[in-house]
Amino acid sequence: MNISPELLFHYPWLPSLEEFYSDVSDPVEFLKKFHFKFQLSDYESRILNLFRSAFENLEEINDFIADELNAYLYVFVKILVYIFDNKRIANRIANLYSKQSYKELLNDNEDANLYDICRDLNLNVRYGDSVKFKEVFDKGQKEILETRFSIEFQEYLNLSIYLRDDNRKLCHKALVDGYVYLEKREVKRLLQEFVRRKFMIEDVDDKNALEKLKKEFFKFEEFKSIYDNILNEWELKKEEFEYSVDIHFEEGKEFQGLFPPCIKEIMTKAEEGQNLTHIERLYLVFFLHALNFPNETIIDVFKGLPDFDRKKTEYQVEFAKKKGYTPHSCNTLKSLNLCMAAKYEDPLCLKGYMSKKYNEQRSIKHPLFYVQYHQFKRSMMKNKQRISNKKENESN
Ligand code: SF4
Numbered sequence: 135m136n137i138s139p140e141l142l143f144h145y146p147w148l149p150s151l152e153e154f155y156s157d158v159s160d161p162v163e164f165l166k167k168f169h170f171k172f173q174l175s176d177y178e179s180r181i182l183n184l185f186r187s188a189f190e191n192l193e194e195i196n197d198f199i200a201d202e203l204n205a206y207l208y209v210f211v212k213i214l215v216y217i218f219d220n221k222r223i224a225n226r227i228a229n230l231y232s233k234q235s236y237k238e239l240l241n242d243n244e245d246a247n248l249y250d251i252c253r254d255l256n257l258n259v260r261y262g263d264s265v266k267f268k269e270v271f272d273k274g275q276k277e278i279l280e281t282r283f284s285i286e287f288q289e290y291l292n293l294s295i296y297l298r299d300d301n302r303k304l305c306h307k308a309l310v311d312g313y314v315y316l317e318k319r320e321v322k323r324l325l326q327e328f329v330r331r332k333f334m335i336e337d338v339d340d341k342n343a344l345e346k347l348k349k350e351f352f353k354f355e356e357f358k359s360i361y362d363n364i365l366n367e368w369e370l371k372k373e374e375f376e377y378s379v380d381i382h383f384e385e386g387k388e389f390q391g392l393f394p395p396c397i398k399e400i401m402t403k404a405e406e407g408q409n410l411t412h413i414e415r416l417y418l419v420f421f422l423h424a425l426n427f428p429n430e431t432i433i434d435v436f437k438g439l440p441d442f443d444r445k446k447t448e449y450q451v452e453f454a455k456k457k458g459y460t461p462h463s464c465n466t467l468k469s470l471n472l473c474m475a476a477k478y479e480d481p482l483c484l485k486g487y488m489s490k491k492y493n494e495q496r497s498i499k500h501p502l503f504y505v506q507y508h509q510f511k512r513s514m515m516k517n518k519q520r521i522s523n524k525k526e527n528e529s530n
Contacts, residue, residue, distance in 0.1 A: 144200040146208035174356045188226040189371045217348045228333030236326035258286035267308040267315040284313035293324040369463035370500040394504035395478035407438040419454045420461040
């Protein structure tokens with residue numbers, strides 16, 4: 135391998151990664167190896183946090199660790215992005231990875247590392263004696279820029295084409311013997327853009343290959359649950375949000391009227407003492423956790439069930455909270471036959487809502503959106519009522 139493993143663990147997008155996986159011939163092989171090598175507890179929270187950070191448009195990966203697993207996660211995330219086949223998700227991940235890499239590069243002051251990275255990428259880069267290559271004036275102060283790095287101009291053009299700032303243009307650069315002098319920060323900025331493009335996806339032409347890989351991926355139960363969770367979070371995120379209202383539990387607040395039919399149905403069954411399937415229990419617990427219901431309140435929902443065991447339920451509710459999963463999306467619930475829109479003849483679930491933001495009728499994608507929407511409507515009604523009461527008082 136051309137570079138040290140430590141550097142590769144930091145920057146797994148480097149070409150030397152191929153040598154690192156020289157014993158793995160294709161993505162299916164990789165998935166098997168990954169599954170064999172790591173426990174779910176090793177990687178689950180890191181993958182979910184990574185996607186959450188991307189969906190939140192954060193500047194960095196929350197629990198980033200430059201270890202061997204990081205190199206594996208990079209490939210795993212690439213496979214996930216491929217099978218999601220969703221450009222918006224791919225862009226979010228691309229942005230996050232590129233920002234994280236830029237941050238790592240800025241924190242790394244070793245010229246040798248930067249040079250090794252460029253060489254590994256097969257960039258035509260020169261490293262020599264420090265050269266004073268430019269004078270700049272900032273608020274009347276003169277600054278002389280120095281560097282040891284220069285890059286062949288054609289290579290510079292290829293890399294800088296996606297940068298937006300005006301300063302990237304060749305006419306603003308010091309060009310000597312076909313090489314462009316760049317400060318280290320500028321080289322790192324070029325690399326950031328390179329990383330971003332590594333995650334960009336084109337429309338997948340070969341849908342059969344995609345479906346085949348997806349099928350292989352889903353053979354591992356743990357991977358499937360990670361995939362579902364990320365998709366649930368994404369469905370919720372997509373609805374963000376012209377109806378942004380705090381939907382968290384408050385003591386004494388009436389929630390039942392805000393619950394969607396799929397939840398009402400499960401809660402009614404629980405109240406009537408009917409048994410619930412495993413998936414109904416899970417969905418209900420994830421849903422109530424998402425609204426920050428206290429554990430005790432959630433446990434009490436189950437107390438009428440024929441097989442109720444407080445100790446076991448306590449453990450399961452606690453466990454689900456630690457997992458921090460987002461409740462299932464409407465699509466998932468429909469595929470599980472848990473959508474009760476038709477039975478309850480619910481207008482929002484059946485017909486959707488008029489989106490002011492998109493100026494079109496949109497269908498509801500996530501049950502938490504249902505709560506947010508109704509809570510928003512409720513608060514609007516309250517406001518209207520308050521204003522009309524005020525006017526009435528003033529006129530009396
Ligand atoms: S449309 Fe969504 S929120 Fe409404 S009942 Fe079906 S799954 Fe639940």
